[in-house]
Amino acid sequence: MDxxxxxxxxxxxxxxxxxxxxxxxxLPPKPAATDWPGRRxxxxxxxxxxxxAGYAGLHWPADAGGRGAxxxxxLIFLEETEKAGAPYVGANFVGLLHAxxxxxxxxxxxxxxxxxxxxxxxxEIWCQGFSEPDAGSDLAALRTKAVRDGDAYxxxxxxxWTSHAEVADWCExxxxxxxxxxxxxxxxxxxxxxxxxxxxxxxxRTLAGSTEFAEVFLDEVWVPVGNRVGAEHDGWRVxxxxxxFERGTAFxxxxxxxxxxxxxxxRTAHANGRWDDAVxxxxxxRLNAEFAALWxxxxxxxxEAQSTGGVPGTGGSVFKLRYSHxxxxxxxxxxxxxxxxxxxxxxxxxxxxxxALAYTIAAGTSQIQRxxxxxxxxxxxxGR
Numbered sequence: 367m368d369x370x371x372x373x374x375x376x377x378x379x380x381x382x383x384x385x386x387x388x389x390x391x392x393l394p395p396k397p398a399a400t401d402w403p404g405r406r407x408x409x410x411x412x413x414x415x416x417x418x419a420g421y422a423g424l425h426w427p428a429d430a431g432g433r434g435a436x437x438x439x440x441l442i443f444l445e446e447t448e449k450a451g452a453p454y455v456g457a458n459f460v461g462l463l464h465a466x467x468x469x470x471x472x473x474x475x476x477x478x479x480x481x482x483x484x485x486x487x488x489x490e491i492w493c494q495g496f497s498e499p500d501a502g503s504d505l506a507a508l509r510t511k512a513v514r515d516g517d518a519y520x521x522x523x524x525x526x527w528t529s530h531a532e533v534a535d536w537c538e539x540x541x542x543x544x545x546x547x548x549x550x551x552x553x554x555x556x557x558x559x560x561x562x563x564x565x566x567x568x569x570x571r572t573l574a575g576s577t578e579f580a581e582v583f584l585d586e587v588w589v590p591v592g593n594r595v596g597a598e599h600d601g602w603r604v605x606x607x608x609x610x611f612e613r614g615t616a617f618x619x620x621x622x623x624x625x626x627x628x629x630x631x632x633r634t635a636h637a638n639g640r641w642d643d644a645v646x647x648x649x650x651x652r653l654n655a656e657f658a659a660l661w662x663x664x665x666x667x668x669x670e671a672q673s674t675g676g677v678p679g680t681g682g683s684v685f686k687l688r689y690s691h692x693x694x695x696x697x698x699x700x701x702x703x704x705x706x707x708x709x710x711x712x713x714x715x716x717x718x719x720x721x722a723l724a725y726t727i728a729a730g731t732s733q734i735q736r737x738x739x740x741x742x743x744x745x746x747x748x749g750r
Contacts, residue, residue, distance in 0.1 A: 399576050413486075423466070494537070507549065520586050
């Protein structure tokens with residue numbers, strides 16, 4: 367991978383910086399963290415601005431509605447938008463980073479035409495219905511069943527940790543379509559409308575006070591067979607595509623955000639006299655090296671995804687594993703720099719520190735990532 371930037375890529379950076387400088391001052395104030403309808407409207411409006419300016423789905427293939435940008439241009443976009451303080455994907459997270467890329471890779475022409483344009487415009491919000499209360503991190507133990515009835519499935523069961531369910535229009539849903547098949551077979555990937563009869567959403571309040579997750583209860587919900595992405599009973603393979611996006615490229619913008627926080631930490635330590643602590647300086651220096659290495663790993667993963675048709679490889683698990691722990695270490699260091707202020711719940715770093723605790727669980731626990739690295743990269747035998 368060539369890490370140097372070409373003249374064309376630098377020109378792209380300059381155009382993006384100019385556009386951001388023009389539009390960001392015009393954005394309205396961001397809604398409160400607890401106002402999810404307001405946050406949906408805010409995030410959707412930003413996505414429409416990106417779409418109108420030609421920056422939506424920048425790295426998506428052209429035939430999926432994107433610009434077919436190079437991996438380097440995609441990384442430049444993420445880097446510059448984060449540096450400028452632009453909004454992140456927010457409520458569009460699942461659609462833009464999980465469901466959309468999966469449909470682009472695995473969907474039919476009709477499915478791509480139906481779902482991808484509204485995702486890119488910010489018109490429709492998606493949530494993720496994978497985890498279940500009794501399955502834990504063992505996704506293959508899901509019990510939500512879908513019984514075929516002509517041209518529809520009748521779906522019953524429940525999901526938990528369903529991201530953005532209370533404001534979503536669609537759900538990427540995993541169901542068991544063959545209860546007699548082995549664990550990793552007999553599963554299908556469905557697109558379920560959230561306004562269908564029989565869908566009940568119960569928001570969950572996190573440690574930080576937000577409700578971006580929910581329980582979802584499904585009582586004989588009818589989902590058209592045409593909403594199935596991939597073949598019937600082939601949902602586990604399709605799910606691995608979804609998870610490769612979730613673990614491989616979905617967090618890349620956050621690496622840039624962490625590097626920005628680290629720089630702010632160093633400035634704060636200088637200002638409050640903590641910089642004289644040699645142990646703290648070494649800690650911040652090591653974190654700087656950690657996030658610089660993670661950024662290089664991000665570049666490698668995105669380049670690999672481009673060379674394999676847009677689907678990230680198992681290197682995404684390496685990134686997810688190390689990033690989850692590095693993020694927690696970053697906000698532990700932030701608490702040390704803040705001193706007594708670390709007990710002030712109003713400080714943004716305090717909320718970020720609480721949120722960081724979830725990263726070793728979200729998108730596959732660290733234990734799951736270690737198993738993937740051991741078995742699929744290092745070739746070690748499966749544990750018993």
